């Protein structure tokens with residue numbers, strides 16, 4: 001199969017077959033278009049890229065770093081070390097090497113430091129005593145750690161590596177679990193933009209699939225040590241992901257359709273659910289929350 | 305042909321006419337795999353040879 005330019009194709013997507021040069025180009029253009037169209041990064045921003053060393057984070061870090069360098073916008077990378085043995089140390093090593101090569105400042109914040117325990121240490125108690133899956137704890141603590149550290153370091157935007165796969169999964173998960181209101185906080189720009197305690201989170205890879213980021217890494221020669229979190233199989237997300245990938249293989253384009261369907265109702269979701277929630281301030285940490293104490297502080301207390 | 309699976313770290317010996325056939329036998333959805341031969345990408349409809357060494361890169365993220 002050949003690209004329109006006559007060279008051998010390395011990728012076949014909805015836009016047809018693409019050679020190496022035109023594939024790389026298509027991903028870069030898509031990301032730049034997303035940044036502009038949704039105003040993800042602007043002059044005057046200080047950009048923090050949440051990075052794990054996995055493929056999505058390396059691609060987003062590479063592309064956003066290029067973008068910021070050419071637009072004279074300061075940037076640094078921030079990683080969270082959850083403390084998951086046999087997994088995170090691998091991806092963090094890859095990330096450190098990558099940042100050294102690209103001369104990108106890297107900060108690391110760990111659960112151990114912030115909460116006194118690693119995820120491995122919390123895991124059992126959370127599951128047995130509180131019936132909380134590791135991913136639930138991990139997600140809440142990671143989000144909070146990233147936000148606090150990014151803010152402390154002066155960031156005005158928090159860039160994440162969320163891709164089209166992640167977004168289509170999240171939307172469907174919320175539908176399947178009956179959490180429709182949660183969908184109001186998905187989209188290319190999330191976080192409570194009107195609440196200054198939260199650094200707005202933006203997703204430049206919003207329209208890029210997981211397959212595209214993996215291929216991008218391969219063609220660019222980014223070293224990624226394939227590692228899978230030992231807890232991933234316990235998650236509802238992995239079930240939805242497997243199903244979506246089966247569907248996508250049989251009916252190419254379904255993931256795109258899911259995200260486009262979501263985007264078409266996002267304004268309605270926002271107006272329906274926005275303002276319903278009133279924000280108070282967490283008694284313990286001062287973060288915005290819906291009750292008196294935020295989720296992270298509640299979890300921290302339960303698990304201490 | 306020898307097939308190396310990145311996700312599991314396993315190596316298997318198989319016969320397959322093309323990439324699509326190979327993935328079907330391994331029950332891996334096309335959306336989750338990238339096939340590589342001699343450090344070059346092979347698309348699912350490309351023919352494979354008995355003497356090929358194929359690497360299957362995993363597309364899903366680790367968590």
Ligand code: SF4
Nearest residue numbers: 135138229231232367
């Ligand atoms: S799979 Fe779950 S536990 Fe592992 S890193 Fe992801 S969210 Fe955390």
Ligand SMILES: [Zn+2]
Nearest residue numbers: 003005019022
């Ligand atoms: Zn081309």
Ligand SMILES: [Zn+2]
Nearest residue numbers: 282285294297
């Ligand atoms: Zn709190």
